[in-house]
Amino acid sequence: GEKVEQHQSTLSVREGDSAVINCTYTDTASSYFPWYKQEAGKSLHFVIDIRSNVDRKQSQRLTVLLDKKAKRFSLHITATQPEDSAIYFCAASAGGYKVVFGSGTRLLVSP
Amino acid sequence: NAGVIQTPRHKVTGKGQEATLWCEPISGHSAVFWYRQTIVQGLEFLTYFRNQAPIDDSGMPKERFSAQMPNQSHSTLKIQSTQPQDSAVYLCASSLEWGVRAETLYFGSGTRLTVL
Numbered sequence: 001g002e003k004v005e006q007h008q009s010t011l012s013v014r015e016g017d018s019a020v021i022n023c024t025y026t027d028t029a030s031s032y033f034p035w036y037k038q039e040a041g042k043s044l045h046f047v048i049d050i051r052s053n054v055d056r057k058q059s060q061r062l063t064v065l066l067d068k069k070a071k072r073f074s075l076h077i078t079a080t081q082p083e084d085s086a087i088y089f090c091a092a093s094a095g096g097y098k099v100v101f102g103s104g105t106r107l108l109v110s111p
Numbered sequence: 112n113a114g115v116i117q118t119p120r121h122k123v124t125g126k127g128q129e130a131t132l133w134c135e136p137i138s139g140h141s142a143v144f145w146y147r148q149t150i151v152q153g154l155e156f157l158t159y160f161r162n163q164a165p166i167d168d169s170g171m172p173k174e175r176f177s178a179q180m181p182n183q184s185h186s187t188l189k190i191q192s193t194q195p196q197d198s199a200v201y202l203c204a205s206s207l208e209w210g211v212r213a214e215t216l217y218f219g220s221g222t223r224l225t226v227l
Contacts, residue, residue: 032213044218046216095212095213096213097144097213098156099216101154
């Protein structure tokens with residue numbers, strides 16, 4: 001079955017710097033790649049997604065890049081702020097209802 | 112819209128007791144999912160309902176876990192004879208529609224189950 005890997009368990013940046021969180025997936029049929037954010041003590045909420053018909057999607061300070069050949073996708077956060085500190089989960093779906101999540105990357109933004 | 116509502120927020124049971132977790136999905140959402148979150152295993156899919164019908168329970172430990180969705184406004188996850196390894200945060204999520212195309216999941220706040 002699909003496996004999604006997040007290679008960074010923790011990422012520390014200074015406020016104002018950019019952060020990049022990387023993920024890889026195994027199923028070439030995967031076509032939907034959402035990202036979720038989990039702040040301390042809270043549940044997951046959706047932040048951005050990308051579908052396989054495009055290789056880049058931007059929403060304000062967030063950009064998702066998708067490299068289908070390498071089976072890799074990444075979340076780029078520019079001008080980081082302390083409120084960006086959270087665990088970010090990448091996920092992949094080959095359609096249907098199964099969404100497989102990565103293990104999460106804890107982003108720490110220090111002032 | 113109150114979002115996905117899960118109750119209770121915390122539940123503590125003794126080993127061997129039963130635990131029932133409740134979920135109220137967002138009104139109008141036809142897809143309901145249960146996930147389990149632990150530090151070691153991360154987010155694990157448990158089960159999925161579409162229009163109240165059970166579609167896939169392949170992630171559920173078969174013997175002690177069961178899930179139901181008796182109506183469109185709530186789903187329950189029941190764990191019989193709870194074991195310490197069942198300790199986790201159980202997350203319910205709903206989605207507007209889930210057909211061929213995957214859609215955004217809206218998660219509840221979760222129920223933290225602690226089995227002593």
